[in-house]
Amino acid sequence: MGESRAVRERVLTVGVAVARSGRLASLGDPLQFALDRLAPKLAGRGPRGYSVRVVSRDTRSSARGAREAVEELVRQENAVIVVTLAGTEVLPAVADACEAAGVPCLSSAFPWQVYYYGRGADDDRPFDWTYHFCWGLDDIADVFADLWERVDGSGPHQPVGCLWNDGPQGRWSRHPERGFAPVARARGHRLVEPEPYREPATTLDAHINAFRDAGVDIVTSAATGRDLALFRAQTAEKGRRPRLITCSRWLAYPPSVTRSGELPPQAGVGTLAYWTRVHPYRSSIDGMTAAELAETYEQTTGRQALQPLGLAYALLEVASHALTTADDPTDRRSIAAALGRTRVHTMAGLxxxxxxxxxxxxxxxxxxxxxxxxxxxxxxLVIVTPGRVGGLPATGDLVTT
Structure with missing residues (x-):
């Protein structure tokens, strides 16, 4: 059998499956920025005489595009590892394609229970090739409960209205063992759970009426920005307004005032804070701090820094670490084993x-x-509660209506 291209050319290829078109293109922006910034630095960090090149393919924000991107990265570019930052349909498609192709995959920005159990693994039968880093649904519940309990007058039995859809977000939030709901209940909160709505929603009257009847002043959700806006508009039409809304989906993106002067749907919403300029994190590749990365992104792009930027940077950091610590960096099985034993401080924390x-x-x-x-x-994004992030300062107080 002849030598592999990696051995022959002394080049290791990191493949990046990234949305550059379609509805997830904004999620692709931070990954593309990290790629552009780190690719030249990775070139000189190859293990044992190898150089590293980074090659990307557009997933086109679809599952089919994701599978085709992986196929091109593996077959045409000889990628020894693939990384991705994607959405509800695209990320599993990338990971499943890598699992089928026998190439290591590293991904993020997807609650780990949905990634792991939702793709068919269990505690005794893990995946062979695909690896992931993210928070869990249980972590979301704990953080949101911290926020709920800061609402004046709320107690442990304060009802919380659940605005959940009939898709993966809502289904896994309701899961009786591995979801959001059991952790929230264990914190002493009473959840009001109307039947899930079909996404995209056309009306949310049933939820609004159920919340009114139960005396709900706090609402939690995993809705899209569009559906969250619909809920807030219809609630206002009925003369009601929750004192606090928490939402875990699409809230990584900074809201902005519309041309008509209307408030964006995310305004005042409580959400996850996994990476900001005040997080005490530093890159393992170039030593850049979170504050410096946020500033560099804003000065370079003219746009507000996004939370996924920290995850995107970490994807390439972990890929580099796996290549340099693998027993044989040209062997995909060896790289997968290196991912499984990785412990490294990154732009997304340890x-x-x-x-x-x-x-x-x-x-x-x-x-x-x-x-x-x-x-x-x-x-x-103001840090209200530091949660489990050691050394993270609070930068503001919770504001309720």
Missing amino acids: LDWTRGPVPNIATVPLAGGQWQPGTRHDYE
């Missing part, structure tokens, strides 16, 4: 695959944040 919670998974700690009017931008 990522440790040796601790679990299940094989192939490393967790990202969460803090509680809220989108509030800012000084540098229309809205900024």
